[in-house]
Amino acid sequence: MERLAWKGRIKPGCKEEYIKRHDEIWPEMVELLKSAGICNYTIFANGNELFGYYECEKGIAFAESTQAGSPIVDRWNEYMDDILELEMDPETGAQPKLEQVFRLD
Numbered sequence: 001m002e003r004l005a006w007k008g009r010i011k012p013g014c015k016e017e018y019i020k021r022h023d024e025i026w027p028e029m030v031e032l033l034k035s036a037g038i039c040n041y042t043i044f045a046n047g048n049e050l051f052g053y054y055e056c057e058k059g060i061a062f063a064e065s066t067q068a069g070s071p072i073v074d075r076w077n078e079y080m081d082d083i084l085e086l087e088m089d090p091e092t093g094a095q096p097k098l099e100q101v102f103r104l105d
Contacts, residue, residue: 001055001056001057002055002056002059002060003053003054003055003056003100004053004054004055004056004060004063004097005051005052005053005097005098005100006051006052006086006094006095006096006097006098007049007050007051007052007095007098008049008050008052008084008085008086008087008095009048009049009050009084009085009086010045010048010049010050010083010084010085011048011082011083011084011085012048014048014082014083014084015045015047015048017083018045018080018083018084021079021080021083022043026072026076028072029072029073029076032066032067032070032072032073033067035066036056036058036062036063036066036067037056037057037058037059037062037063037066038054038055038056038057038063039054039055039057040053040054040055041053041054041055042054052095060097064094067094068094
């Protein structure tokens with residue numbers, strides 16, 4: 001199983017709204033993430049800084065391509081754009097992957 005980590009930033013004054021939107025995540029978005037093989041998805045916040053982590057049962061490339069071709073993801077990204085700052089990789093259309101430097105099993 002491959003793992004992926006990303007980082008982002010909540011726009012100032014928007015943390016409560018960010019949490020609310022994730023508390024109310026769309027069922028179709030959850031279904032899409034699962035169909036992409038994404039599991040154990042966790043997002044942490046340190047102030048407005050975000051760190052996200054998930055595991056890819058079908059591999060990172062499959063998860064990325066499933067999300068990249070989805071109008072649901074496009075709508076979610078548009079929905080989150082007013083409260084979230086993400087650097088996006090122009091090749092994958094996703095957040096740049098963080099480099100793994102340590103792992104303890």
